[in-house]
Amino acid sequence: MDAGAPSIGFNIVLPEEQHPNPYITPELSLSFRYFAIRKMHFAMRARALAIFPGGFGTLDELFEILTLKQTQKMAPIPVILFSRAYWTNLIDFGALVERGTIREDDAGSFEMVDSAEEAWAVLSCAGLLTEPPLREP
Numbered sequence: 004m005d006a007g008a009p010s011i012g013f014n015i016v017l018p019e020e021q022h023p024n025p026y027i028t029p030e031l032s033l034s035f036r037y038f039a040i041r042k043m044h045f046a047m048r049a050r051a052l053a054i055f056p057g058g059f060g061t062l063d064e065l066f067e068i069l070t071l072k073q074t075q076k077m078a079p080i081p082v083i084l085f086s087r088a089y090w091t092n093l094i095d096f097g098a099l100v101e102r103g104t105i106r107e108d109d110a111g112s113f114e115m116v117d118s119a120e121e122a123w124a125v126l127s128c129a130g131l132l133t134e135p136p137l138r139e140p
Contacts, residue, residue: 013041042067051081051131056089073109081129082113083122090115
């Protein structure tokens with residue numbers, strides 16, 4: 004938003020009051036009634052995933068995308084977890100590898116960062132384009 008780029012948001016209608024993120028471009032703010040449909044649209048369109056500390060919904064979306072990547076049901080995209088301290092305290096990915104519940108390369112399917120600069124470096128190394136690719140006619 005600060006850079007003047009459009010930002011899309013997929014909001015969910017919940018019994019508790021839920022408002023769209025104020026950084027979303029208003030005409031790109033979409034509301035969904037069902038989590039599954041929201042996640043499907045999100046996964047189909049995402050070119051990268053930036054996850055910030057959150058609760059059950061955040062974990063649900065994180066693990067949905069990681070599972071789709073792991074099972075090759077979606078194109079691989081960079082996944083960035085903001086706040087190393089939060090994520091390493093919350094989930095012991097190393098223990099999941101040790102117990103054989105995920106592969107070692109699964110634990111490497113995301114990057115943890117502490118700053119926007121670190122995140123941009125990860126996205127740049129992954130080849131994320133700053134402009135959408137031109138579509139063939």
